[in-house]
Amino acid sequence: MAASSEAQARASVEFVESSVLEAVVPSSDIDIEAELGSWDGPTEDGGSILPFLSQRHVLLLDELLAAYIVFRTPSLDDDILKSYLARLLVNVEAFAFSTSPPPEQEPKDVPPKELIHSSTINHTDEPTVVNHGEGDDAYTYVIWKVDIFIARPQGRFHKPGVYFQPTASFKPAERPKKGALEDEYLPSRAPTALNLLQSFETDPALTGIHPRLSAMRISKVTPSAPVAREMARPIRNGQRPVFRVLPALAWRIRYSRTQASLSDLSLMASLDLEVAQFSTYDVRIKNVGLTLHGGNVKALNDEQDAAAVHRPGDQLTYLYKIKPDLAPDGTPSLGSKGHCLTLTIEANVSISAQCRPNVGIEWRTPVDFVSEQAASLMKAAHRSSSSAIQSTNTHNPDALPAHDTQIKPGPEATQDDINITLTVSGPPQVRVGEIFTWDVFIVNRSQKTRRLAILVIAKRKRDFERHQSHPSTSSAGGLRSEKELLTTAVVDENIVYAKQKSARTETSELICLTTDIRLGQLSPGSCYTADLRFLALSAGVLFVESIRVIDLNTNEAVDIRDLPSIVAVESERLQ
Structure with missing residues (x-):
């Protein structure tokens, strides 16, 4: 055996x-x-x-x-x-x-x-x-x-x-x-391992005791030959x-934010797909898919023909609208880094008539839906953000702060200062010379009652012409020494009068007929609907500078600048 x-x-x-x-x-x-x-x-x-x-x-x-x-x-x-x-x-x-x-x-x-x-x-x-x-x-x-x-x-x-x-x-x-008579790795009649304690058997102190320590316990066992x-x-x-390895396809994804309502956090995703220029193989793109973890994706382009043959250097563009799922407070449900965009591409490459390998691409990248938006806009569009603290010494609680006295929010501002939802909607087109309205829907998401005021800040045109200083022609001061240091010419009453008289007056393109909206008591969780009336005086695309929301109890204010555009047309052009 x-x-x-x-x-x-x-x-x-x-x-x-x-x-x-x-x-x-x-x-x-x-x-x-x-x-x-x-x-x-x-x-x-x-x-x-x-x-x-x-x-x-x-x-x-x-x-x-x-x-x-x-x-x-x-x-x-x-x-x-x-x-x-x-x-x-x-x-x-x-x-x-x-x-x-x-x-x-x-x-x-x-x-x-x-x-x-x-x-x-x-x-x-x-x-x-x-x-x-x-x-x-x-x-x-x-x-x-x-x-x-x-x-x-x-x-x-x-x-x-x-x-x-x-x-x-x-x-x-x-x-x-068990019961087998032979083993390939443990041949029979093999000697046992050496007893390292055999020399202690003659010790008088160990009468009747036979100590044993196998050498296999402390030394490396070498297997049989x-x-x-x-x-x-x-x-x-x-x-x-x-x-040699070559890429068959190259891609790039770009994002852009659309002009939509403040509560809309969706992005436009542009996928640019290019067949590698240095290869000589034709490519058939079977499927292109885009999925968002914690959101949904809507394809805006027509379906591509899977049988179309693309040559090296051809470029394809796919448009998608990606939108995250929102939490109850209006923020993205998975935070700023939890939303992951997955791109999948399936294509067939024609290397030869007998060799047509398949290419499968799966690429992931995180998407941040709130990094490009200002803090004041995020607060108004279903998001919590820092508030603007108004520094004023007025004792009248109904007095509205001036337009230019708003201070930027500091790090100590809390997220529950105002915490309201403001949705603005208007008509797609308006007539020149006719009054139209914006619907403003307000929801108080804070934990306390609010007294709010809403102001419309018109778009201000600035005169960029610089003042040119002229020699002083004032007769009030008499003769002056040439070595005397003179102030700027703006103190000269003649030049000031001439400047004001020849000042250029800008015509208004849009007039707001609603001075302000004041809400007496807006309890937590309640809503309010108001109207803002406007009058367009010229045709074209008109804009409003911002809408300011002010808390009359604390004088805290937020400017909302992401507002709908106004398309004004003449009466005969309105469809």
């Missing part, structure tokens, strides 16, 4: 030493079993396992690649081969690296290679077994088909390339069941070709 175990161990060692493992990527979809069966060429050592197979030279980033892991071993009986394959553990790794040295200006701390894929072949995957050759050239080919995703490396590699490194290890034989030879030498790898 011992001789039989030793022969079996020797056979397993020969199986490990005479086998070869290699990864191949065919240039087209072929029946590798049929191709191998019809091949009658010689098997050369040192070359490829399948020299008749034409392989690809270029791979694509984000490609789901179908590769073959080929294991060649001398012909064995089916039962022995099946038992050996059950103990074979095959792992596939893909590495990206630079095929040429980087430029001098780039940093030199880039790692030499980067792991972009790693997977293990499951035992449930049934391989294709093909016997080829006769006599000494008789081999058994075991072929697994695996899907490898060519991920984009994190590092910057100059002219990147990819190579595949399959590895295989021969696992130890399973422990025999068959196991050491079998496990120390891995299965040999065959040829390792290098594939």
